[in-house]
Amino acid sequence: MDEIETLRDLDAALASGTSLRGLRIQDLDLTGHEGQLLARSDLEGIVVLGGRLSPELGEHLRLHGALVFPTDPHAPVNAYRASLYQPHELYAGLDSSGYESTPDARAYHWAKDADLHHDAFVTLLRAIHDDSVTDALGEFLGGSPVVGVMGGHALKRDSEAYAGAARLGHRLASAGLVVATGGGPGAMEAANLGALCPSPEAVTEALGRLARIPSFHPSIRDWAQIALDTYDEIVRIPLSDNGVRSVGIPTWFYGHEPPNVFCNGIAKYFSNALREDGLLARSTAGLVILHGAAGTVQEIFQSITPLYYAEEDRALPPLVLVGVDHWSRDVPVWHAIEALGRDRGLGRAVHLVDDVDEAADIVLGHA
Structure with a gap:
């Protein structure tokens, strides 16, 4: 066929x-x-x-x-699409009518309404959509080595931690890796931003522009508009390799998290379970975990499971947690990871470091 x-x-x-x-x-x-x-x-x-x-x-x-x-003329997205989303596509109409009129916001409400009214046709279209996106994502990435960067959505653009995540993304992408994130705001946006930028100077300039609207609260419209303007400036600068550097994999399950725009392609899903599994499974070059809360903790333990059960002689990609105090005291998951990794290959694959440069050294040393 x-x-x-x-x-x-x-x-x-x-x-x-x-x-x-x-x-x-x-x-x-x-x-x-x-x-x-x-x-x-x-x-x-x-x-x-x-x-x-x-x-x-x-x-x-x-x-x-x-x-x-059949198609559904009332659906805000194309269930049968053959390609990933592009930033301006998800935010179409933002400048004239505001965020609630965009395909991104309308898709969330379409899915939520279908769940409330138990609409089997919409449920079927959503499933077909997500399978189409999975197929498009596989074709988009090809055989490129992918590093996942996870982190919370609350990180503000004017913070040093946001700048550090952007520098991390840029360094990983400049070394030939595709940086994949959960596609949302905060740490995810920062890593995608850095990966997309063609130079350290472009990263610095973008950080300065974005700091004027540090959060998507209270206005998603202002937050997204300055990002789209910055994105347009970045993509005007040609890259030497013209390759894929930055991918976002967000979900409409979290309706309060608007997608970030700093991606060569955006694979947005209705199913958070498919999105999580796809993101982690494709992170073949390793995972870097920045500060986060419940969603990030879920991703940590979901990524640990296959490492825990991996064959002992298999070379495992690194899993690097950034922030010793955060992951051992504020959100103390490191002690559980250490216990699970004792006398297993998992123990050699996991790392706890204090800054993004150490994390990049580990990932690039493995790659």
Whole structure:
């Protein structure tokens, strides 16, 4: 079965002279190909996921054994999308109508309303959406080495800790790693920001601009608008490698956390469980855990489980907690990690350090 995600791929399939049976056509405007498709009868097993097609073509496809998945014109997002989100896409309409009018805010309310009213069709579309995003994320990252950076959403842009997280992200990305975060504000935004910036000077300049709106409280609109303006300035500067440096993986499960924009691509999910598992599983080059609270603690122990059960002779990626006092006193999870790692490979993979430079040294030394 071939996945057809671009019109170029569809043109090639139509011109190949081979049967179209079994194709998966995802999120394409078929109006320019209707004549060719109406002339074909070898359509059994084709699956058409969303996109645009006339009622006539839809009927023709179904009569010849194809399966056409419907769209929902009321849905604020495309359930069958074949690519990751881009920052301006999620925040469309922000400058004219405010945050509540954006696709990002509307998607959260759409999902919440469906849960309240037990709408099975919306639940199905959300599941298809998340599977499509997972597929797009895998294609986007390819075989690139990924380092996950976790941390709390409350970190303010004008703090030294935020600047430190940005420097960490920049150093990791400049060494050839893709920096992946939970895609939210605070420490996550800082790491994505640093990774996206092409130079230390760009990091410093961006930090100065963003500090004028240190938090998304009380106004998500102001917080996001200055970020979008800063993002536009950053991406105007060409990179030598033109590669992926920064990815955000947020969720609409946390409706109070707007997504940060400093990413080459944003994989936003309705399911927090799928989002968490995808983020941690893709962090093949290691994990760095900055200050955080309940959500970050959940990520720590979720990442520890596969390390705990890993085969003893397997080389494990590092898991580095930053902040000795924070993780041993304020949120004392380190003692449990130490106990779990005793006499296991986990014990060699976990580290507790006091600053981001030490964390970067460990990750880059392993890579």
